[in-house]
């Protein structure tokens with residue numbers, strides 16, 4: 069017999085926010101299975117149906133029950149609030165089915181009926197907080213280790229996403245929201261707008277618009293979704309708004325494009341243009357590699373790459389020069405440093421510490437993954453296996469160096485030529501520039517190979 073499982077997301081709860089297909093799917097079902105509260109929310113649609121109510125912790129039971137009933141040839145609607153595929157029953161149901169040997173070609177058919185998820189329904193009640201990039205994170209540590217949740221919170225907080233927090237708090241889980249607030253405050257202003265929406269489109273609907281530093285003290289429960297703004301989100305007339313980005317291109321929403329911008333085209337700071345922007349900025353501001361990276365909030369590798377891509381035809385960089393080392397020649401480059409005299413080695417740690425050491429080029433010894441210098445003054449161990457890119461790069465008369473970067477473009481270490489009595493040694497400089505020519509990727513050659 070060929071049964072059917074309908075996995076139905078019925079939206080926030082109010083019938084007018086249920087999709088047409090969600091209603092027709094419930095109408096089509098012989099059996100409706102759901103968490104007790106969900107069954108109550110759709111009770112008007114259940115006349116004449118077999119109804120199976122389950123407790124909140126019986127999620128897997130609900131999936132097994134749906135499969136068992138479908139095996140008997142029945143059409144079963146497994147219902148869930150919001151969207152059933154978002155922190156919902158779609159995942160566990162497929163997991164159970166696949167473990168039982170079910171395939172999409174089996175006699176039992178499965179259909180997922182999408183619904184409006186809590187983040188969009190809650191957003192609709194407070195304005196337009198999600199009109200730019202956002203992330204959702206569940207604070208439930210019932211099935212996810214806290215370290216995973218905390219790492220994700222840290223990443224989205226740093227990346228300036230608007231954040232929707234699902235499952236923010238329950239009777240037993242009271243500290244997760246406090247920890248989340250602390251992590252977000254590492255990167256976000258204390259006044260960042262936060263919307264706390266409880267029971268959206270249900271009888272006890274309640275909305276609070278607060279600041280991020282007030283969030284954890286608010287009335288938050290199991291049926292609450294918390295929306296945290298990004299650095300541009302604001303509150304005006306009681307509405308929480310995240311700008312779509314028009315202000316980057318237009319002086320005002322309906323006016324002419326700003327100088328350098330074109331309607332319908334990527335921003336001058338878009339993928340194509342931003343590296344040229346960075347070079348223009350460098351031409352106007354003769355800054356160190358690190359200062360420019362900080363200004364654009366990018367790893368130093370992005371600055372080196374942008375500078376290396378400048379050309380006479382495409383915004384040449386006048387003050388800074390960078391040439392990418394050929395990937396097979398990193399070892400030769402470090403060996404070549406023995407002809408550059410006394411060097412300053414610079415190592416940066418992720419925590420912000422900077423170590424500067426004077427060393428003699430060529431004193432590096434390679435031992436498997438590691439590049440080492442061991443002498444009476446210091447031991448330096450560089451994880452050579454982490455080196456992903458290298459650049460010869462200089463600022464005329466100021467610094468000449470060889471930079472090694474990791475896969476994220478972060479500096480692992482660099483060696484810089486040193487001055488003697490205020491001047492670079494011309495023979496050492498000549499040797500450095502000759503090595504740069506011999507070991508860098510030849511851009512002209514690359515283009516003609518293409």
Ligand SMILES: C[S@@+](CC[C@H](N)C(=O)[O-])C[C@H]1O[C@@H](n2cnc3c(N)ncnc32)[C@H](O)[C@@H]1O
Nearest residue numbers: 150151154156185186234235267268290292293
């Ligand atoms: C297990 S998740 C289910 C999410 C659901 N599948 C969805 O797409 O909205 C439960 C969480 O969803 C959020 N939620 C569900 N319905 C809500 C409502 N009506 N108002 C506010 N938040 C809601 C709350 O954060 C709650 O803790």
